[in-house]
Amino acid sequence: MKTNILFTALFAILLQYACTEPYEIETVDFESVLVVESTITDEIKPQIVRLSKTSTLENPAIIYESSATVVVNSSVGNNFNFSWNNEMAAYVSDVPFKAEPNVNYTLNIISAEGKRYTSSQVSLPPKVEMDQVYPERITDPTANKDGVQVLVNTEDPTDNAKYFRYEYEETYKIVAPYPSPYFVEIVNYNSSNGTYQLELTPRQPEEICYSTVYSTGIVQTSSTELNENRVFRFPVKYLAKTDAKIQTRYSILVKQFVQSVEAFTFYKIVQELGSVESLLSQSQPGYVAGNMVSEANPNEKVLGFFEVSSITSKRIYFNYEDVGLEKPPYFVDCEVLTLDYNDATIMDDDPDERAALYQLIMYSDYQVLSQNSRLIYRIVQPECSVCTYFSTNVRPDFWED
Incomplete structure (x- = not known):
């Protein structure tokens, strides 16, 4: 699939004439565009579809599209309905399900205004297990890094999987230094x-607690330019030596998504254009066409991508001493x-x-x-x-x- 990139002035142009005078950011030729973010996986679980509308830079709050009809259809005749979940601010499948091999899936949306949107057909990429997730002490003055890097090794002997995206969940133990009795x-x-x-x-x-932080941003890589079809020492998460999250005990759950070339290309362009934390952050610098289209008007802009991906995960634990660090500050x-x-x-x-x-x-x-x-x-x-x-x-x- 050739990704069509339309650089349009959806958002703002900041004019910098002098560093001493402040200028307000203003939205130029704003368009309200549907934003779609969904990855259906091969895990049996309630699957999620996130919908919103773009907002102006003057009012950057996310505008959720909460009154739509959302259905995922499969080529074998299974239809999966989704309902709005206020707590998650997303559409959640009414029943848990997983993506199956050799089946095509399509996302269909009817907005609150009655507009119909549909995705191209997508199918499940092959599953590839992660070989290793491990921490390593690094000192890299050129990159201004001094701390620990979480790295991933993955190899696909079948040579079928070449595109990978990563998410992670950080959980860390907190011990209050001055507990009150x-x-x-x-x-x-x-x-x-x-x-x-x-x-x-x-x-x-109450001195011992646990916090969990979910990854943001786009972390992905490919093996297409390598001699071997493997991911080796790929950096997923960096922690500075002063990061309080590793003060006591730290755990990270790394999730590896095998992607299609179309999904990989879409997220790569989004990352290169704006390095945004999420499609739903509303801070896109331009419009990147994904695989969602309006049935009535193919020229209508729709931001986002409907993806089906196989997923594997690994969790590791380590303390600051394990990687040769001194205890970070609280x-x-x-x-x-x-x-x-x-x-x-x-x-x-x-x-x-x-x-x-x-x-x-x-x-x-x-x-x-x-x-x-x-x-x-x-x-x-x-x-x-x-x-x-x-x-x-x-x-x-x-x-x-």
């Missing part, structure tokens, strides 16, 4: 003289403050510590680490004390220490 509440506040009491209730410290700079409740004056050229204590606990959610009989308190930012402030203490089922 108390719930704190301000009671009996007197606004006339600024007095109050801190009521401390013992609790189990996610935020933690500063333990010691404040005296009885210091309620500024006459001694010292801040009013009672007022500061009130402000930090009441409005910045600082946590109490300790108090003594003289009402001297040690406090710290919530991110440094209670990891559930920005993460979850639910341990993933797959996690291994």
Whole structure:
């Protein structure tokens, strides 16, 4: 398939006449274009189709197309209906299914306005297992990299799979450096003289959490220009040596999608034009024709691609010591403050510590680490004390220490 690239002014032109005067970005000749993003895989699962409309740069929020009729049809007569899921902001198949070999699939959409769109027929590429996913310490001054690179090796002895795209899920363990043993509440506040009491209730410290981050962007490669049909030492994810995600224990699940040449070419052009994080980011610098067309008007622009792909995945774990790194800093700079409740004056050229204590606990959610009989308190930012402030203490089922 020859990909037709139409460079149109869908978005904005930023004119830079001087670095000292700010200029507003304005949208020129804006068109509302349907955006389609869907990869059906050979995993039995609820499959997903994402639909939206392009938005202006002045109002870049994603405009979801949530009232469409979405169906995937197969050449063997199976029709799979999709329904809008508010939580996922996507259309999810009513029943789990998987793409089968030697079957053609077509995505059909009827928009809220009654416009009909259809994709070209796509079929499942061959399945290829990943041989290795592994971390490696790297120092590359030319690329300004000093940290760890997650690499992939894959080989297809059948010579049938040549185009590969990668996604990943990062999960990392968080240990709060200053866990608080108390719930704190301000009671009996007197606004006339600024007095109050801190009521401390013992609790189990919430110091261990787990966070998961999903990949963005387009990560793909091909073996067409190599002597052997293999992917060797392909970099999927780079982590700087100061990345807090590897401070305790880190895991990455790498997913390998075998692509058709048409899908690979589409995403390659999108990446080269804008290096966007997602088709749904709305920040395309131009229009790239995919495999979706309007049935009534073939000249209508439709952005996106309907893809069927085989998928394999591997998960690995490592600690910073495993790759020869020193322990990275925590996610935020933690500063333990010691404040005296009885210091309620500024006459001694010292801040009013009672007022500061009130402000930090009441409005910045600082946590109490300790108090003594003289009402001297040690406090710290919530991110440094209670990891559930920005993460979850639910341990993933797959996690291994």
